[in-house]
Amino acid sequence: MDEIAWSVTGTYRKNKHTFKFAKELIGEKESHIRERTLSDIGSRHRIRRRDIEISEIKQLKPAEVKSLELRRRLGVESAQ
Numbered sequence: 001m002d003e004i005a006w007s008v009t010g011t012y013r014k015n016k017h018t019f020k021f022a023k024e025l026i027g028e029k030e031s032h033i034r035e036r037t038l039s040d041i042g043s044r045h046r047i048r049r050r051d052i053e054i055s056e057i058k059q060l061k062p063a064e065v066k067s068l069e070l071r072r073r074l075g076v077e078s079a080q
Contacts, residue, residue, distance in 0.1 A: 005065045006033045010054040014047050024067045
């Protein structure tokens with residue numbers, strides 16, 4: 001399968017505060033992206049999965065990706 005760019009947005013709660021997040025990831029399926037997001041946010045901020053709420057996961061076209069690293073991986077940008 002080809003790699004697909006995804007955009008993930010949501011919130012997480014920590015110490016009675018709510019924080020927003022937005023990530024761009026590359027993966028094959030939406031379920032893989034959901035799992036990776038929960039894993040990354042949980043381990044980075046030391047919170048449980050039940051405190052993470054993903055509000056949207058949407059597929060991106062390669063030209064819509066903002067991350068330079070992901071653009072290079074997708075072949076949109078060339079490494080100089």
